[in-house]
Amino acid sequence: VRMHIKCRGGFYPRTDDKVPRAEVPDDKVEWSAPFPDYTPKQYTAPHILAGPVYADPDIGNMHGRTGITGRGALGRWGPNHAADPIVTRWKIAGNLVVKGETGKPILQFVCIQRRDCGDWAIPGGMVDPGEQVSATLLREFLEEALNSLEMTEDDKNRTEKKLKDFFKAGEEVYRGYVDDRRNTDNAWMETVAYNFHENDQGGLLYSLNLHAGDDAQAVKWQDISSQINLYASHRDFIQKVAENQNAHW
Numbered sequence: 001v002r003m004h005i006k007c008r009g010g011f012y013p014r015t016d017d018k019v020p021r022a023e024v025p026d027d028k029v030e031w032s033a034p035f036p037d038y039t040p041k042q043y044t045a046p047h048i049l050a051g052p053v054y055a056d057p058d059i060g061n062m063h064g065r066t067g068i069t070g071r072g073a074l075g076r077w078g079p080n081h082a083a084d085p086i087v088t089r090w091k092i093a094g095n096l097v098v099k100g101e102t103g104k105p106i107l108q109f110v111c112i113q114r115r116d117c118g119d120w121a122i123p124g125g126m127v128d129p130g131e132q133v134s135a136t137l138l139r140e141f142l143e144e145a146l147n148s149l150e151m152t153e154d155d156k157n158r159t160e161k162k163l164k165d166f167f168k169a170g171e172e173v174y175r176g177y178v179d180d181r182r183n184t185d186n187a188w189m190e191t192v193a194y195n196f197h198e199n200d201q202g203g204l205l206y207s208l209n210l211h212a213g214d215d216a217q218a219v220k221w222q223d224i225s226s227q228i229n230l231y232a233s234h235r236d237f238i239q240k241v242a243e244n245q246n247a248h249w
């Protein structure tokens with residue numbers, strides 16, 4: 001097909017000829033052609049801003065410039081969907097919950113070190129096409145924090161079974177744009193972050209055998225406080241979890 005014949009020039013449809021498109025000459029259609037004077041208007045129709053069910057919520061910063069176009073290292077144009085499992089337990093010494101300087105109990109979360117940049121992060125990953133977010137959350141946790149990819153089929157099934165119910169009772173912490181270093185003007189990360197919390201001292205999570213796998217090169221229980229520094233927007237998600245659980249930050 002010939003590109004940008006009907007979607008170029010004149011006014012944007014259904015705007016009563018009030019929203020003009022910026023002039024784009026034939027030889028400036030391609031993104032690869034330099035065009036420093038290109039200053040298109042931003043427009044979203046009022047009926048879209050009103051938020052019908054099929055429209056994205058207004059997630060703000062995806063409109064901003066990142067200084068680079070194309071897809072970068074991301075596979076998809078537009079949003080690239082991920083899921084982040086934030087698995088938490090109370091820090092204990094003996095059978096006492098340890099408290100921070102705030103007098104509040106210290107929460108710990110399962111934190112992995114990313115192989116791509118060495119940053120510490122939530123063990124999240126991409127939602128596969130057609131995959132339920134709830135399945136991604138458990139799968140990525142198994143892969144990155146428990147190395148399920150290198151388990152025997154039996155061990156994998158046993159571990160999955162052990163965690164399945166625990167992963168049913170999560171709380172949504174965040175949904176939307178992620179400030180990921182891979183983002184470009186045309187491709188960016190979005191995530192759904194869930195908190196799975198074990199309140200029971202000595203419960204299920206205290207006997208987990210953490211073992212980094214796939215795109216994680218290390219894994220640990222990380223004490224939560226404002227001192228932590230994490231990949232992308234993960235620190236914000238963790239802060240929210242600390243607040244929700246009334247934990248030390």
Ligand code: RP5
Nearest residue numbers: 082124125126178180189191
């Ligand atoms: C971040 O990238 C998300 O929050 C998620 O943690 C991660 C997904 O990408 P990969 O870990 O698959 O590279 O933006």
Ligand code: MG
Nearest residue numbers: 124125214215
């Ligand atoms: Mg992964």
Ligand code: MG
Nearest residue numbers: 123124125215
């Ligand atoms: Mg990952």
